[in-house]
Amino acid sequence: MTEELFREDATLLHCEATVLAVDESGVVLDRTVFYPLGGGQAGDTGTLTSAAGAVLAIADTRKHKERPGAIAHVPAPGADLGAFVVGTRVTARVDEARRLAHRRFHTATHLLCALVPHPVDGCSITAGYARLDFHMAEPLDKEALTAGIARLVAAAAPVKHRWISEDELDANPGLVRSMSVQPPRGLGRIRVLEIEGIDLQPCGGTHVANTAEIGAVVVTKIEKKSAMTRRVVLGFAERHRAPTKKPAEAGLSLAAEARLLVAERVVAGLAGAGGVAERRLELVEVVGLGGGDELDRVVLQLLGAFVELGALGPDVGLR
Numbered sequence: 001m002t003e004e005l006f007r008e009d010a011t012l013l014h015c016e017a018t019v020l021a022v023d024e025s026g027v028v029l030d031r032t033v034f035y036p037l038g039g040g041q042a043g044d045t046g047t048l049t050s051a052a053g054a055v056l057a058i059a060d061t062r063k064h065k066e067r068p069g070a071i072a073h074v075p076a077p078g079a080d081l082g083a084f085v086v087g088t089r090v091t092a093r094v095d096e097a098r099r100l101a102h103r104r105f106h107t108a109t110h111l112l113c114a115l116v117p118h119p120v121d122g123c124s125i126t127a128g129y130a131r132l133d134f135h136m137a138e139p140l141d142k143e144a145l146t147a148g149i150a151r152l153v154a155a156a157a158p159v160k161h162r163w164i165s166e167d168e169l170d171a172n173p174g175l176v177r178s179m180s181v182q183p184p185r186g187l188g189r190i191r192v193l194e195i196e197g198i199d200l201q202p203c204g205g206t207h208v209a210n211t212a213e214i215g216a217v218v219v220t221k222i223e224k225k226s227a228m229t230r231r232v233v234l235g236f237a238e239r240h241r242a243p244t245k246k247p248a249e250a251g252l253s254l255a256a257e258a259r260l261l262v263a264e265r266v267v268a269g270l271a272g273a274g275g276v277a278e279r280r281l282e283l284v285e286v287v288g289l290g291g292g293d294e295l296d297r298v299v300l301q302l303l304g305a306f307v308e309l310g311a312l313g314p315d316v317g318l319r
């Protein structure tokens, strides 16, 4: 059994813990800040550091398949687990940028639930995007949904969780009716997530504490997946990294940063041109994920597309 610290405090980034087991699923701790894949939300990544200073990179987090209630910290491929035997004291630390992205996107998907009054068929929350599938036949409007999210973000509504028992639910049919997603049964107690005055639903995920913390999230795509499924994809409208961070700290080479600045100037000069907003989103998503070769590829693609559009002005400074 792993104590799930992330359920009570999504801002907690590290904790001290003891290794309970190590097997093919990964490392099991007595307590953790790592969220395991579930409820549509991706698992956390990060590191385990032993008291002696050995560091183990964690590439994913899963609910342990054989041990009910245990959480498996999945080591990165080829990682050396030699220093992490049963009984080892460790500091468990989650990747901060990834956690923040998950928190912002997850709360944003609940805002979408409030804006689209239809049942949810599927959900995926990652650091780069989030998507929700609604069971509905009517078309959805991208701009209207983006504006709706912005309005609820600007409302700065508090976000809180609480635990309720099935007995309480049974005694309050009105509470169940008011939920945008129906609560699961047979678990004893249920964690519900309330966005004050906006949305209430059962959820175990990590969230921001106030909708204002979601920041600039936009609908990047609406797809008709089937006659009765409309998929809404969300992206960040700005870079994930803090503006004060230096490029090197964000994992960007100076050359990549320079190319990015040029590309952004191009995009800024092209407001209103077809497809540009989407390309810019692609760009910032990649930058948010760390940059490197992937960034270079997208920047070159972006610039290539602009050349095709005949949109590169004389002042772009690409020569």
Ligand SMILES: [Zn+2]
Pocket: 039, 106, 110, 193, 202, 203, 204, 205
């Ligand atoms: Zn949720």
